[in-house]
Amino acid sequence: MHSRSINGWKWAFLTLIGVLVLGCVLIFFLFSSAAGDSGDTGSQGGSTNGEFQEYFTVQATTGQLNQLLQEEAASEQVDIQFSGSTAEVTAGIDFLGRTIEAAMQFETEAVEDGNLLLTLDRVSVGAFSLPNQQAMSLLASQADFPEAVEVDTQNQQIRIRMNQITIGDDYSLRVERFQPEKDDIVFNVGK
Structure with missing residues (x-):
């Protein structure tokens, strides 16, 4: 029987895609939390006083x-x-x-x-x-x-x-x- 060889390029590509997706998600959360911080001193994760955040x-x-x-x-x-x-x-x-x-x-x-x-x-x-x-x-x-x-x-x-x-x-x-x-x-x- 043939032994399955691991294709190094395939794993490198999948790792690169994973890092890019993780980086995009991290950047999104950083920007979204920065947008929330730049306003008034409202609470994090949504406004409790009914104002739009x-x-x-x-x-x-x-x-x-x-x-x-x-x-x-x-x-x-x-x-x-x-x-x-x-x-x-x-x-x-x-x-x-x-x-x-x-x-x-x-x-x-x-x-x-x-x-x-x-x-x-x-x-x-x-x-x-x-x-x-x-x-x-x-x-x-x-x-x-x-x-x-x-x-x-x-x-x-x-x-x-x-x-x-x-x-x-x-x-x-x-x-x-x-x-x-x-x-x-x-x-x-x-x-």
């Missing part, structure tokens, strides 16, 4: 945000695109055997509390424009929104409460800057 920042371009939204909305048959400071949501509505395109345009704004505010600019179904007030009332009564989305029909606005959207182990988001027209989109991730 930032762990790291995520920067994205408008193209990256559009790609992420397309991937997430693909199963919903909805298209969401940012162009300049405008967000456009389009969807096909089946009516009498034909698909009619419905579109809503919103002006976007990051508000001071870290949330995102969308103000309705226009609504169209096919070639027809609809009154914004009635369209928002219909949207609020017919659509099933998550708890983090608040529809204000009076002011024709949708507030996305980013701090109520949880990721992983109770991490949440806050919008620091949201200027898609300048490719400047910055989110803070923390607890």
Whole structure:
């Protein structure tokens, strides 16, 4: 029988990969603890007084945000695109055997509390424009929104409460800057 020889390069490669992964994890924890220390004198590992404690920042371009939204909305048959400071949501509505395109345009704004505010600019179904007030009332009564989305029909606005959207182990988001027209989109991730 053949005796199995140990391939030295294989073990060297696996050891190198292990060291690199361990190094990346160590660097991540060092940076995340440094971000926690640079703020106020809050407690470690999360804030006990209800204030947001930032762990790291995520920067994205408008193209990256559009790609992420397309991937997430693909199963919903909805298209969401940012162009300049405008967000456009389009969807096909089946009516009498034909698909009619419905579109809503919103002006976007990051508000001071870290949330995102969308103000309705226009609504169209096919070639027809609809009154914004009635369209928002219909949207609020017919659509099933998550708890983090608040529809204000009076002011024709949708507030996305980013701090109520949880990721992983109770991490949440806050919008620091949201200027898609300048490719400047910055989110803070923390607890």
